[in-house]
Amino acid sequence: MHENLYFKIPELRLPAEFFSNTEVVGNPASSQILDFMNTAEQGQRTRLLQTSDKESDWVTGTIDEYVAKQLVEWCNEKFTIRFTNAYIIKTDPGKNGDWHCEGPLLQNRLCALNFLIQGDLGTTKAEWGVHKNYDVDPDFIDRYISKGVKHEDVDVVKEYVSEDNIPFFYNTACLHRSVNENCTSPRTVLSVSAPFNIGMKEITKMYENGTLFR
């Protein structure tokens, strides 16, 4: 139903040094609209639509500023696109993240390069969904939702169970969430944002054409 939700980049391995940064150090913010300036020079505004009134079991925040910069630079050395920022998403064991999306209206990002640095392989997963009340292109759902998205209003269309730590591009325009309900370890993802106007279709095409890597 929706083809461009994720794909793995087996050619890429995250250096071990980045795996030790599993702590959220900057303003962990959940259940609200996150609005922070990124740490990179671009000064691109980063907004994440995550609107839920309930106590949340996941946090999104910044990692150490220096480490974030190193990570973005490391990605920019590998790829022809320029990544804009990096942050961390942590979901507690036994819990799931909230359904949310991050673009295109928000001009934050359409997709991200994600690195799972902590989590129960074979169990922890990501899910994508479509809103039951809106029969629209799932990559443009952010025009229609302004309040929190309840789980009962979502049809899950795809899941990706992490069997390994291979980096993966991840569609963040379509509704998505982290699912860590049957796990004993936190699910921790370093998430590096693609430019706000480059989506999964473009990334996939570049990957297939051989123009994604430097």
Ligand SMILES: [Fe+2]
């Ligand atoms: Fe997200």
